[in-house]
Amino acid sequence: MKLLRILFLFPFLFMLHTQIFAEDQVHNELRKFKIELEDALKEKDISKILPFIHPNAVVTFANAEAVRGPEGVANYLKRMLDGPNKIVNKFGTTISVDELTILYGGGTVGISFGGSDDFFELTEGISFHSKSRWTATLVKEKGKWMIASAHVSMNLFDNPLLTAAKNSMYWVASFTFLLGLLLGFLSTRLFSKKG
Structure with missing residues (x-):
């Protein structure tokens, strides 16, 4: 069998x-x-x-x-x-x-x-x-x-090009902020001397 x-x-x-x-x-x-x-x-x-x-x-x-x-x-x-x-x-x-x-x-x-x-x-x-x-x-x-x-x-939400764009945005924002502070400081000094 x-x-x-x-x-x-x-x-x-x-x-x-x-x-x-x-x-x-x-x-x-x-x-x-x-x-x-x-x-x-x-x-x-x-x-x-x-x-x-x-x-x-x-x-x-x-x-x-x-x-x-x-x-x-x-x-x-x-x-x-x-x-x-x-x-x-x-x-x-x-x-x-x-x-x-x-x-x-x-x-x-x-x-x-x-x-x-x-x-x-x-x-x-x-x-x-x-x-x-x-x-x-x-x-x-x-x-x-x-x-x-x-x-x-x-990956649309996590990729090197997006990371590079974010990093450059931070650099631009930091540079703009520092430039604004410098211009504000210089203009304050300039106007305070005139007055």
């Missing part, structure tokens, strides 16, 4: 093992995808980043600008990083993933999410580190994983 139960369970155990193995293979492909994308970002070579972008991708960057496809991503990156009107001198990012990609469509579609530790040096001379959150939908077509959509965001 035990042998019959084992034989009855064998097909289910085989299917479960096959499913787990298939998912592990997909997650290994996605780990490789992440490493290769990070390497392309480190090189800051736009031509090496574009193959990771699906032709119909929609990408929303941390400045709330959305672009479409590899050409849109390339134009955005060129505008931000190249030419006389560029905004960013240097940038770097380290991507972290919160958990395994959530798979759909038999392992051909995945939703991934996590955070990143970012560094920016702006052309205005401001340098800062920030923490970002991101989500991405990945699709596998013709044996290749690509980003179908991605969204990057920063």
Whole structure:
């Protein structure tokens, strides 16, 4: 009787093992995808980043600008990083993933999410580190994983740019206060001598 139960369970155990193995293979492909994308970002070579972008991708960057496809991503990156009107001198990012990609469509579609530790040096001379959150939908077509959509965001209420703006406001307020005291003192002395 035990042998019959084992034989009855064998097909289910085989299917479960096959499913787990298939998912592990997909997650290994996605780990490789992440490493290769990070390497392309480190090189800051736009031509090496574009193959990771699906032709119909929609990408929303941390400045709330959305672009479409590899050409849109390339134009955005060129505008931000190249030419006389560029905004960013240097940038770097380290991507972290919160958990395994959530798979759909038999392992051909995945939703991934996590955070990143970012560094920016702006052309205005401001340098800062920030923490970002991101989500991405990945699709596998013709044996290749690509980003179908991605969204990057920063904390609206606690971020380095807001902190810098607050600090500059305090400096301006302090300077204005001291200047007002000095002008008040000088004008008092000037009017008291006349009287």
